[in-house]
Amino acid sequence: MKDQVLTVSDFIALTNQTLEYAYPTVTIEGEINSFKVNSGKYVFFDLKDNESSINCFMTIWQLRNPIQDGMKVIVVGTPKLTKWGKFSLTVRNVSPSGEGAIKKSFEILKAKLTAEGLFDESRKRSIPYPPTSIAVISSIQSAGYIDFVTILNERWGGVKILTANVQVQGASAADQIIRALRHLNSLSDSPEVIAILRGGGSAEDLSVFNDELLVREIAISRIPVLVGVGHEIDESLADLAADVRASTPSNAAQILVPNRFDAMRNVEYRIESIRNIMSGRIDYIISENNKILSGILNKIALRLENLENKISSLTSILNAFNPKKVLERGYAIITGKININESISIRTDKNNIKAIIKEIL
Amino acid sequence: MKVNLQKEIEELNKIVEWFESSDFDVNEAIEKYKSAEKLAKKINSDLKQLKNEVTVLEENFEKD
Numbered sequence: 001m002k003d004q005v006l007t008v009s010d011f012i013a014l015t016n017q018t019l020e021y022a023y024p025t026v027t028i029e030g031e032i033n034s035f036k037v038n039s040g041k042y043v044f045f046d047l048k049d050n051e052s053s054i055n056c057f058m059t060i061w062q063l064r065n066p067i068q069d070g071m072k073v074i075v076v077g078t079p080k081l082t083k084w085g086k087f088s089l090t091v092r093n094v095s096p097s098g099e100g101a102i103k104k105s106f107e108i109l110k111a112k113l114t115a116e117g118l119f120d121e122s123r124k125r126s127i128p129y130p131p132t133s134i135a136v137i138s139s140i141q142s143a144g145y146i147d148f149v150t151i152l153n154e155r156w157g158g159v160k161i162l163t164a165n166v167q168v169q170g171a172s173a174a175d176q177i178i179r180a181l182r183h184l185n186s187l188s189d190s191p192e193v194i195a196i197l198r199g200g201g202s203a204e205d206l207s208v209f210n211d212e213l214l215v216r217e218i219a220i221s222r223i224p225v226l227v228g229v230g231h232e233i234d235e236s237l238a239d240l241a242a243d244v245r246a247s248t249p250s251n252a253a254q255i256l257v258p259n260r261f262d263a264m265r266n267v268e269y270r271i272e273s274i275r276n277i278m279s280g281r282i283d284y285i286i287s288e289n290n291k292i293l294s295g296i297l298n299k300i301a302l303r304l305e306n307l308e309n310k311i312s313s314l315t316s317i318l319n320a321f322n323p324k325k326v327l328e329r330g331y332a333i334i335t336g337k338i339n340i341n342e343s344i345s346i347r348t349d350k351n352n353i354k355a356i357i358k359e360i361l
Numbered sequence: 362m363k364v365n366l367q368k369e370i371e372e373l374n375k376i377v378e379w380f381e382s383s384d385f386d387v388n389e390a391i392e393k394y395k396s397a398e399k400l401a402k403k404i405n406s407d408l409k410q411l412k413n414e415v416t417v418l419e420e421n422f423e424k425d
Contacts, residue, residue, distance in 0.1 A: 157411025176422040277380045
């Protein structure tokens with residue numbers, strides 16, 4: 001090469017070819033410095049450590065997480081020599097690194113999206129319970145997905161589960177999940193709910209669920225979205241944008257479908273309640289009928305009593321006029337012609353007497 | 362035979378609602394009770410047997 005004379009442009013092109021061959025992609029951890037956005041499109045910053053610094057360039061659309069000066073980040077990009085002879089890194093991805101930076105980036109994006117109303121309760125939609133079809137976005141090899149399917153199968157049946165197999169961590173995970181979301185939303189036979197699932201992990205593992213574009217895609221999904229990521233203590237922006245949040249993939253299964261044994265007990269309870277209602281109603285009808293019957297019997301008894309009283313009163317009257325009763329009181333009945341020496345019959349209570357009239361006064 | 366568990370449960374709920382309403386006739390109630398009991402047996406049998414159907418999409422989401 002030393003005898004070959006190159007133009008400056010050729011030299012830069014050759015250097016870039018060599019760099020591209022030697023370092024097609026580099027991943028560097030460093031601290032952000034002199035962060036700025038030009039014309040709302042181009043992002044410039046320096047990536048530095050205690051001793052060195054490198055210029056970085058990317059477009060605003062590639063910036064998926066909020067960053068600011070002093071933040072520790074991991075940058076994925078390609079080294080390049082510009083035509084002005086300036087060495088820089090063309091960045092494809094930048095993500096916060098370390099607990100402090102991740103937390104800071106999370107808080108900045110959370111505040112921004114909250115201000116836009118992305119997490120408003122009024123945006124939340126309900127999910128059919130239990131759904132007949134569920135689309136799942138997850139890694140089919142992950143423990144979280146296996147737990148979800150296992151628990152779903154234990155709890156309920158008859159559900160169509162459509163799984164989009166994606167990476168749930170790493171640089172391309174957010175884009176894969178976004179593509180899966182778009183694909184599922186475009187299906188003519190739409191699932192009733194989309195569940196985005198991933199088991200627990202470190203803050204860095206779960207940082208994909210704080211990706212701005214992914215969070216926005218969840219918020220605009222035509223189909224209601226459930227996010228079940230990480231363990232209970234973790235909260236991601238994807239959780240906040242989702243219609244329903246589950247603390248874990250297992251919890252997602254518990255939220256989505258009822259327990260079949262509870263449902264069976266509920267069916268038994270319903271039959272029991274029908275039996276009780278029916279028995280209560282029949283008892284009521286019997287009691288009402290008894291009341292009516294008792295009323296009729298009371299009326300009949302009253303009528304009989306009245307009749308008895310009437311009969312008794314009539315009997316008393318009849319007795320009063322009974323000649324025998326008169327005779328019992330000491331009176332007598334005399335029959336015959338009233339003439340001197342005429343024979344007459346006298347009937348007393350106890351005797352029938354024949355007598356002759358001796359004198360008529 | 363395709364089992365529509367949800368439809369069966371809704372049907373049972375309707376029968377329960379009928380019993381809870383004031384519109385009660387003993388003869389009709391006996392008939393409805395019989396159908397509720399039959400339906401409950403079917404639901405419980407379906408609940409025991411029904412399986413989910415898992416399909417993994419063939420699409421590759423790694424690239425656009």
